[in-house]
Amino acid sequence: MSALILFDFDGTLADTAPDLAAAANRQRTRKGLEPMAYEALRPVASQGARGLLRVALGLRPGDPDYEPTRLQFLEDYAAGSTVHSKLFPGIEALLSDIRRRGLSWGIVTNKVTYLTLPIVEYLDLTRESAVLVCGDTTAHSxxxxxxxxxxxxxxxxxVERCVYVGDDLRDIQAAHAAGMPAVAAAYGYVGEDDNITTWEAETCAHSSTELWSAIEPLLPSDLR
Incomplete structure (x- = not known):
């Protein structure tokens, strides 16, 4: 039998933070502020508009200016989401190797479909992917x-024949709630204050090139 390896998208398969940070800084520019350093925005890239606008502008849901700024952020991001985004090192080879071994892979992200598809297609991930689930595919994310x-x-x-890989605590929680073992992608958009050891993932990959060695021991026993 085969198995399915599922990946989060932003911060796990693809380095999308530069384009997300650019959209956040565009909101600062619109308000007459200087751009923030990329290093300050990268750790919250997986949190989307909510995290980026909190760090970039101090805005939170419920603030009077939050919703119009969020909509402008999304519009700006959609227009520039494939400028600098790229796969992390070794990901293309990893996905090819997964297929070569007779296994399947797919993507499960909280990013909504209209923002996800253009990047996934730009990175040529649609041909071999077994499944793509976005933040608006199901009733819950x-x-x-x-x-x-x-x-x-x-x-x-x-679910017993699946493994999930993600760079956020929510990814590990979702995997365990679904009955899947999880790999924490420590190379992703993890903040300095995040203690990955408390996430209770089965294992951790400190670089994208370490992913297969982290995934393989979690595969069903008949495939090891």
């Missing part, structure tokens, strides 16, 4: 288990 359960079902696998 991570850390709820439903997106991962839906991905497994759509790809034709039981």
């Amino acid at each position: 991570k850390p709820h288990p439903l997106p991962l359960q839906h991905a497994a079902r759509e790809a034709g696998f039981s």
Whole structure:
């Protein structure tokens, strides 16, 4: 039998933070502020508009200016989401190797479909992917288990034959709630204050080139 390896997108498969940070800084420019350093914005890239606008402008949901700024952020990001985004080192080879071994892979992200698809297509990930689940595909997003359960079902696998890889606590929580072992991608958009050891992932990959060695021991026993 085969297995399904599921990946988060931003900060796990693809380095999308430069384009996300650029959209956040565009909101600062619109308000007459100087751009922030990329290093300050990168750790919250996986949190999307909510995290980026909090760090870039101190805005939180419920603030009077939050919603119009969020909509402008999304518009600016959609217009420039493939300028600097790219796969992390070794990811293209990893995905090819997964297929060569007779395994399947897919993507489960909290990013909504209209923002995800252009980048996934730009990075040529649609041809070999067994499934793509976005933040608006199911009624709930991570850390709820439903997106991962839906991905497994759509790809034709039981959750017991799946592994999930992600760079956020929500990814690990979703995997465990769905009944899947999880790999924490420590090379992703992890802040200095994040203690990955408390996430209770089965294992951790400190670079994208270490992913296979982290994933392989978590595969069903008949495949090891």
